[in-house]
Amino acid sequence: MIKKASLILCLLFSVSIFSQAEEILPPDFIKTITFKGSTSQAQLPILRLGEPFTLEFDALTGNEEDFYYKIEHFDFDWKPSQLVKGEYLRGVDNVRIINYLNSLNTYQIYSHYDLRIPNIQTKGLLKSGNYMITIYDDYDEIMFSRKFMVVEDLVTVGVQPSRTRDFETINEKQTVYLKINTNGINLNNPLETVKVKIIQNNNLKTAISDLKPQYTTNSELIYRYDEEASFWAGNEYLNFESKNVRVANLGIQFIDLKELYHSYLFKQISRKNRPYTWNPDINGNFLINAVGVDNIDTQADYTVVHFTLLEDEIIGKDVHVYGNFNNFEIEDMTRMFYNRESGQYECSFKLKQGFYNYKFVTVDLDGTIDEGAISGNFWQTENNYKTLVYYRDLGARFDRLIGFGEADSERITN
Template sequence: MTSLFKYFLCLFFFTAFGFSQIEEVNPASYIKTIGFKGSTNESQLPILKLGEPLLLEFDALTGTEPDFYYVIEHFNYDWTPSNLVKSEYLRGFDNQRIQNYKNSFNTYQIYSHYMLRIPNEQTRGLLVTGNYLMSIFNDDDELVFSRKFMIYEDLVNVGVAIKRSRDVKDIDKKQSVDIVINSRNINFNNPLENVKSLIIQNNNLNTAISNIKPQYTLGNQLIYKYTSETSFWGGNEYLYFENKDVRAANVGVQYIDLKDIYHNYLFVNTSRANQLYTYNPDINGNFLITAIDANDVSIEADYTMIHFALQHPELTDGSSIYVYGNYNNYALEPDNELHFNSETGLYECAFRLKQGFYNYKYVITDKNGILNEGAISGDFYQTENNYKVLVYYRDLGARYDRLIGMGEGSSVNISN
């Protein structure tokens, strides 16, 4: 596949949709365990300081060692294509084949593990801050999947404080994010229009709050202390399991069975919405690949069929229940949708996951596809959640939105 063809393919895609906001494309069924992070960032949503390396890993469960190619595009704050040409934000070339891969060793499930590091010999670095999209294509010029990431400069201090909701009706269920931005190097021009903030809970872009304007401006200090505009549902601590030993039941695993691959049957879960909050340390929806007696878990960890079961009354209003977590980028897909089994009286589903430690919870979408994260798990102000605040700025005459700072906070020390 030529670089020119991919360029026109991306150009056609953006033009056909009227330069609308770009969305991530979920992977094909044979792509599993996508890991996307920086050198010091263990989340699946890389937010990197300019100059830091970026690592993308994934498995192809085909056994044929397929070829994949990567394309990097730059975007504005609202995920519309920026006006920059590639040479202005990328040093070197993209549209290159991913050359670094290894085949699985001593596993029931055959797969190839691919690794892409930026910078590399072809793509020597990214030159500007802002929003980026990494797109992976196959040999047939088909888009296999895409992932968003951000690069920032440390030009402003971003203070983040987590408070209980100021709205009395939600004081026990919501968490509010207060923000104070102090500029050291930039004199903001018209900050109400040119400064834009993004608030992300637990690295989940699907529920992020955007387009929040400063509530108060004191010189070069911008203050956000809203009643409801920067509030998130508290949710509940994630459920979890670990199957680092596929031959024995482990944390959260009730029993196992060996068929074509190992099958792990988790303990039956119940609704927690009407129960009292109980602190249970989690990793905020994330996952970690682990396997005992393995020197290299990237190729020695096996895939198992994980069986989920939820005790819940049958829904007859068109709603759906899903297993939710960062293992698949919080996607709601047919594979992780639970279906009611009239014989057992349980909602059940099963899908392949690589050995490891996984956070998950159950969520409901109504007949219109509207997500309700707390319908089964509950919402509690005490829940420990991670929050990241990204600050974008476009100066007068600038051609793209710079990402000038990032702040982080946790609700572990939530206050009134």
């Protein structure tokens, strides 16, 4: 019996060591999870080593819940690193979030939580690399977790989006060329020790990883892959703005006051077979904003936003509203239901006042997401590309994040 229990524990330990960490979705009452760096709001938190940051979120219960946090370090592939906590964290975690305020003059009652690092207990992070922050309650039940990255600027990363050279997808894909300048640092055996991750529009779920440099010199690593470093170009995101809940703003057809304000967006149609039209967006992100308030953290209200897509029923696939408002997750909240009487897809959910980007995507039964099935893919689309460069020296015990670069495809080249 003891041997059997020991075997089970060993198996569980092996699974935890060799499995990749995944972010945990928050429950329905946790909303508007936002990272902020020292200078601006960041929907994909890539921080400099030593830079302070803030994690904010709202709990829509009105009960002033107690929440706690812990921080863990991971390798390039999001498997737990070999570092013990004292090696990457100065101070302690597993402590309560003490900064929170209740909403004021809002129809939706909520508490706004504000976790700042460094603080009295957690003095700061000591190593670069991948991190996961996990929020849990009094009963040790995990509320949600979010990934973030800490970079030390040791190398310079050049990022060049380009139109793909593959004639079969030349009108639908973009590829990303990279050039890493080592700045005089000796990177031992870069074919094995250097790893890169290319991220389109802050979406870690579609990132491209594990590309090896094609050419190396004394000072540069060059990546000029075509198919291996190509992304579906997508289309510009749709948007709406709810900074004033009492009148219709950008993208909102009309509003209605019930238990909360309801914002009804203009009906949208499929753009897949329509000509590409440039439309300024923020690449799927969102920005909390409200007019006539002193503190948007606690005085911005929640509205029920209604999405409508005029489209024939798509058999065998679900249609979802997609964007960084929920970290590009596919969940029940974002699933659209087909109304056969009106011939359209519909769904609604709560969002805090602000400016939001979104698009409609299809999801297969196996969970495969097709961002272009409704929006289309156009090589001209303006996308943001970020590149992370990791390095594990010979004999090292963790992956350092030694470089970061980004570029937009607004002026894409052939």
